[in-house]
Amino acid sequence: MFEGSKPKVDDVARLAGVSTATVSRFLNTPERVSEKTRKKVGAAVEELGYTPNFGGRYLASQTSRTMGAIIPTMENAIFAKGIQAFQEVLADAGITLLISTSSYDHEQEFENIRTLIGQGAEGLLLIGTARPQSTYDFLARRNIPYVIAWNHRWDGKHLYVGFDNHAAMRELTQTVLEMGHKDIAMIAGPTQFNDRIEDRIAGAKAAIEEVEGAQLNLKSCASNYSPSLAGQAFAELMQLNHKPSVILCSNDVLAVGAIMQARKMNISVPEDISITGFDDIDIAEIVTPTLATVHVPHGRMGQAAAGLLLKMRAGDTNNKSIKLSTNTVLRESLRYYP
Amino acid sequence: MFEGSKPKVDDVARLAGVSTATVSRFLNTPERVSEKTRKKVGAAVEELGYTPNFGGRYLASQTSRTMGAIIPTMENAIFAKGIQAFQEVLADAGITLLISTSSYDHEQEFENIRTLIGQGAEGLLLIGTARPQSTYDFLARRNIPYVIAWNHRWDGKHLYVGFDNHAAMRELTQTVLEMGHKDIAMIAGPTQFNDRIEDRIAGAKAAIEEVEGAQLNLKSCASNYSPSLAGQAFAELMQLNHKPSVILCSNDVLAVGAIMQARKMNISVPEDISITGFDDIDIAEIVTPTLATVHVPHGRMGQAAAGLLLKMRAGDTNNKSIKLSTNTVLRESLRYYP
DNA sequence: AAATTAGATGTAATCGCTTACATAAATTAA
DNA sequence: TTAATTTATGTAAGCGATTACATCTAATTT
Incomplete structure (x- = not known):
């Protein structure tokens, strides 16, 4: 084993005495590999500490198992709970979440969108609906599924997962x-x-x-x-x-x-x-x-957004906006007018 | 322009009437492209809304411009400020940050590390030092630069950016x-x-x-x-x-x-x-x-961690742990013993 | 004016993986 | 027993970029 050099499919294949195709099958569709070779390949993967290279995989399979979220800032608890829930649902589905922050700046948000798409994001979570038309045009041209969270409007222009x-x-x-x-x-x-x-x-x-x-x-x-x-x-x-x-x-x-x-x-x-x-x-x-x-309901909003994006990723085109309900909470700081 | 089909270098090259090599140079080392062609290619990129495919780029150049951070949870303000600062410094250096959460679970953290490395992370921010030796072995074998934040020990075992x-x-x-x-x-x-x-x-x-x-x-x-x-x-x-x-x-x-x-x-x-x-x-x-x-000093810690990882990424091997100072803040909840 | 050099661009191999297709082995049917 | 089918594996062509090297053009030197 050579320090620092990442093992590749070929290394695994050689060690296991099989072809790269079999290794790939072992990784992606283990049920198509016989019990015996599954053992051999598994051992080789383990021994080498092999992790598939994302670039190669993405290029070949055209699927990245990745989604992106762009939030204005992390400093503020407002988005934390929702994003946490969002990422948990994605993680359960084996999807990695890429997060970036825009600092409430539209150009930066657009740059982030480009980057995330470049990284292979198969769906995007965006906060709120206010952004230049050009950003939406870009999204449409690239045909990237996205949902707008933290707000909900009846305009039918976007898929919302939020509240009114x-x-x-x-x-x-x-x-x-x-x-x-x-x-x-x-x-x-x-x-x-x-x-x-x-x-x-x-x-x-x-x-x-x-x-x-x-x-x-x-x-x-x-x-x-x-x-x-x-x-x-x-x-x-x-x-x-x-x-x-x-x-x-x-x-x-x-x-x-x-x-x-x-x-x-x-x-x-x-x-x-x-x-x-x-x-x-x-x-x-x-x-x-x-x-x-x-x-x-921040948590439920994040979950719902993730669910919707996962459905869209799976090719389901008949999706509707989700409106979550809010409620007024009376506490000490508000009192009847004398 | 075909809806939904991502433009590729070839498309840009064809539209601009140059070779793919020139397009690539325009993107990565514009100073090696003449003023005239720079204009042509720039216009083509703009018109097609071209964004380089990360997979292809990563594969060919072996550099991902990506770093990873794994935090226990986002729900908790404790990490938010530091991570926000971390990401801002990286963004300024043109590096994308991938974040994932481990829910204080070591297996999940290890999985996240594998995934992030697979995604091409060129450096990792980890919280605290407590994790199985096998995780450190994996990191060492892969020769991935990492820093431990939110803590600082004098054991010299890791690069720390934190406080005592x-x-x-x-x-x-x-x-x-x-x-x-x-x-x-x-x-x-x-x-x-x-x-x-x-x-x-x-x-x-x-x-x-x-x-x-x-x-x-x-x-x-x-x-x-x-x-x-x-x-x-x-x-x-x-x-x-x-x-x-x-x-x-x-x-x-x-x-x-x-x-x-x-x-x-x-x-x-x-x-x-x-x-x-x-x-x-x-x-x-x-x-x-x-x-x-x-x-x-959460903000400074995040910045310092980013700075250190950027230096390591640049090949600087002579790096030292950074110890930030804390201070006791006296406020109302603490009083002299009667 | 010829020779040299520097600068701009193009050609084509390559990165690590997946997958269509081909082939071989094992199983079942006739 | 042989043919037909199913299952497992291998071969090799791409995915979309970068980049070493080759080539051509223009500028500079002699």
Whole structure:
């Protein structure tokens, strides 16, 4: 055995005293190899520590057993649970997951898509629907199966595996309104290239418009996952003469930032002001006060996305979007209007 | 242009009116192609939306521009920041990162290693040092560069990019002892296959042994990242006749679990009991009371690991382990012994 | 102007594997 | 026993790129 030199089929074949074809069959369709040779080849594979070269295999078989996922960032727990579930389902099916991050940048996302396709990705998980048409054109031209997760729209343009951000936020806002709040503020990250935030804002607006005398003060935050910037936005809202009685935040991370800032400013939540989030990640139950938010079934979403892509990979063309339900979770940070 | 059929070098070459060699040079060493043909080929690539096939490229060039990372889980913020930084550095160097998760299982980790190597990974990031010798043998036989992150030992057996879990925990414990605590409990997850936890426990023990009359009650928790199991362990500790005055937790997730349970049981932290964590992830500052813990430079660790692997990939063989420093962070959850 | 050199491009072998097809061996049917 | 069928294995052609080497053209030197 030569150190550092990767063994190849030929090496295995020679050691086992069979042809490369038999080795290949042993690896891919063991049932077509007799018991006796299976033993011999198995031993040779073991002895050499042989692992098939992906490049050769992909080239010859035109199948990579690989899927790709492109997420905006890993720093943020929002995607972690879903992606973990996604990868577990794929792993069970013997598929390797390639992950890359785009930092909320469309050019980078496009580059990542190219790379992943080049690597042989047989399907792609994308977050949200907002991206240049040219990216979709590329996907269509290459005929790559993909699903859009973390959002769901009825436009029929894509296969979605997600939840209706608009409806979910609308529901939460309706609850808030029913609790008597009328002066409502919202801290939301950039909507540019982020359809989920866009939909959440629209959902809140829709609910508010239905109620006489209710109004929304939309405060934008430069980042979707910076608690401190959300804190800043919160502080600015507190400067106003006419203060809101509740602040809807576009996700839990921002909501926690607002709560922390409130604590610093000695403003008590929810006595002085109510705060809500979106996503129901772990910190929602850890922060004091616990955070009222929208619960999202991250794990099931990841599983469903994987399932759908696996079906598409198997050639099933008759697939439908999957809409998962969310629910409003009432916790300490939200209180009836006095 | 044919829908769904991936264009190949030949297609590009034909369209641009050059040979495949020239197309390949355009892609890999554009400076060896004349200005004029560069334009032609560039246009052809653009028009066809050509992306080189990874398999072919890897096979022919024997270089994959790919690295692998295997982490226990993504569900847990502990690895997210570090991996994110790791991938950013690699991306800047034009290297794709393949990630897979092992669920703290050694066989699965080994399978993942095989797969990643098969995919052409030119280097591997592994978490911690605890794994069967056979795995290391395999790595050595294949001559695959790898670094061990999230821990650092002086044994000289591997290239580490991490911090000294033993020393860090020892330092935290010394601080706790200096604050007058003598009855110390520790909630720690399984040490099996987890050298970091093992080292943290040993570090605490080492500090405690130095102080007359101080003693440690080690309570094990079935999981390293389940707040509720940690809560259970906390409850059991509170049943004891002789209660500890401080509980050291082997990481922040468990510490938060203990704090939550304390709140449920109406035990106040730190008035009734102090609690400390390890890692300094985001929740440490979010939870009430804020959590005293050990700060770990996750981002810098990921960057350093990437840097080291890139150097090894470039053929630099004279590399040394990198030890990053940690520091004890005092926060509300830890108080002087009355 | 001829000889030399440098630069740009093309030809074709090669990487490691799979698989269609051919062949041989073993089993069953007639 | 021989023919027909089934099962197991081998041979060799590709998959899509890179790259050593050969060739041709243009620039430079003498």
